[in-house]
Amino acid sequence: MKNNFFGEEKAVILGLGELRVGMCPMGTIGLGSCIALILHDQRRSLGGLAHIMLPESRGNTDRPGKFADTATSTLLLEMERLGSTRSAITANVVGGASMFEYSANSLNIGERNAAAVKGLLNDLGVRIAHEEIGGKVGRSVYYWPEEKGRLIIKRADGTCTELF
Amino acid sequence: MELDPFQADALRELGNIGAAHAATSLSQMLMSPIEMTVPEVQAVDIADMHNYIGNEISAIVVFQIQGEVADGGYIVVSMPQETIVRLTNQMLGTTDADREINEMDQSAAIEIGNIMISAFLDATAELLEIVMLPSPPALAIDMAHAAFESIIAQMAGDVNDILIFNTELTSEAPPIYGSIYMLPKPELMQQLFTMLEDLMTPLT
Numbered sequence: 001m002k003n004n005f006f007g008e009e010k011a012v013i014l015g016l017g018e019l020r021v022g023m024c025p026m027g028t029i030g031l032g033s034c035i036a037l038i039l040h041d042q043r044r045s046l047g048g049l050a051h052i053m054l055p056e057s058r059g060n061t062d063r064p065g066k067f068a069d070t071a072t073s074t075l076l077l078e079m080e081r082l083g084s085t086r087s088a089i090t091a092n093v094v095g096g097a098s099m100f101e102y103s104a105n106s107l108n109i110g111e112r113n114a115a116a117v118k119g120l121l122n123d124l125g126v127r128i129a130h131e132e133i134g135g136k137v138g139r140s141v142y143y144w145p146e147e148k149g150r151l152i153i154k155r156a157d158g159t160c161t162e163l164f
Numbered sequence: 165m166e167l168d169p170f171q172a173d174a175l176r177e178l179g180n181i182g183a184a185h186a187a188t189s190l191s192q193m194l195m196s197p198i199e200m201t202v203p204e205v206q207a208v209d210i211a212d213m214h215n216y217i218g219n220e221i222s223a224i225v226v227f228q229i230q231g232e233v234a235d236g237g238y239i240v241v242s243m244p245q246e247t248i249v250r251l252t253n254q255m256l257g258t259t260d261a262d263r264e265i266n267e268m269d270q271s272a273a274i275e276i277g278n279i280m281i282s283a284f285l286d287a288t289a290e291l292l293e294i295v296m297l298p299s300p301p302a303l304a305i306d307m308a309h310a311a312f313e314s315i316i317a318q319m320a321g322d323v324n325d326i327l328i329f330n331t332e333l334t335s336e337a338p339p340i341y342g343s344i345y346m347l348p349k350p351e352l353m354q355q356l357f358t359m360l361e362d363l364m365t366p367l368t
Contacts, residue, residue, distance in 0.1 A: 015211035030309025138310025
């Protein structure tokens with residue numbers, strides 16, 4: 001499948017439930033109810049991204065990126081292991097849309113995902129630099145740890161936001 | 165989730181019958197021939213989903229599979245934006261192809277999905293001699309992968325791969341394209357296999 005990652009060759013596209021910490025450009029394509037949680041350390045040009053699917057792991061540990069609780073703690077832990085201090089880390093939270101009209105609530109997990117991630121970041125004392133959550137639009141996110149945490153959010157309606 | 169060749173075959177055949185009926189109903193609605201690809205059945209890891217479900221803006225109509233079967237499983241019709249506009253035009257006799265999706269297109273997408281999926285489930289249920297019904301439809305017009313995420317979140321809390329049955333429907337005039345996906349949860353899967361095995365056991 002074609003990935004329109006602005007021509008970046010080293011970019012890593014993270015699928016559902018995956019997470020990654022590093023300095024290479026990262027992104028997720030087609031975020032709906034899922035959350036892209038980006039932790040950025042400006043001082044070290046280091047960052048991490050998780051493509052979170054559900055709010056609670058309920059004991060599942062094999063794919064930490066899949067759940068808000070395990071993803072948040074794993075990203076922080078790996079970044080701290082690479083030398084980041086918690087106070088230097090800021091978070092960006094994108095996604096958590098409600099994609100379906102005329103639907104039972106069960107398909108609208110986005111809100112719960114967003115609430116879970118924000119609650120966890122608050123508890124862990126990580127500042128949220130930018131959030132774009134909710135609504136009913138799909139989004140793609142691209143993130144460059146080495147370019148001051150540059151972040152591009154591209155929405156299904158064709159609009160784009162570039163940050164930092 | 166591993167499928168043995170017998171299971172994959174059985175599911176492919178079951179889906180084939182359903183999809184053929186769905187294609188026929190679409191063909192009758194449009195009064196034009198519809199081609200159908202050989203169905204694929206595969207277990208897809210959720211992390212690879214974005215390689216499998218594209219990012220094109222599409223109308224995604226989702227139904228839960230209900231009736232005399234184990235709870236759990238979705239069936240989805242996915243049609244690219246241009247196809248929906250063409251289908252609406254075809255049915256209303258309008259010609260403006262270069263426009264944004266409007267409310268009429270949304271109703272058309274839901275209605276077409278409803279008719280196709282009812283035909284799909286009717287045919288498969290009849291073969292198995294049970295009742296299978298679609299839930300009321302849910303519609304998203306957005307990046308296909310974004311819409312599928314909500315469905316996958318419902319199915320893959322405890323598992324990391326999802327069984328997908330997929331077939332594509334196309335027509336040359338009008339040029340339309342659509343896909344049907346069936347995503348059975350393991351319980352439903354097991355039940356379908358048991359019924360198919362019974363069906364293939366010769367009477368003694």
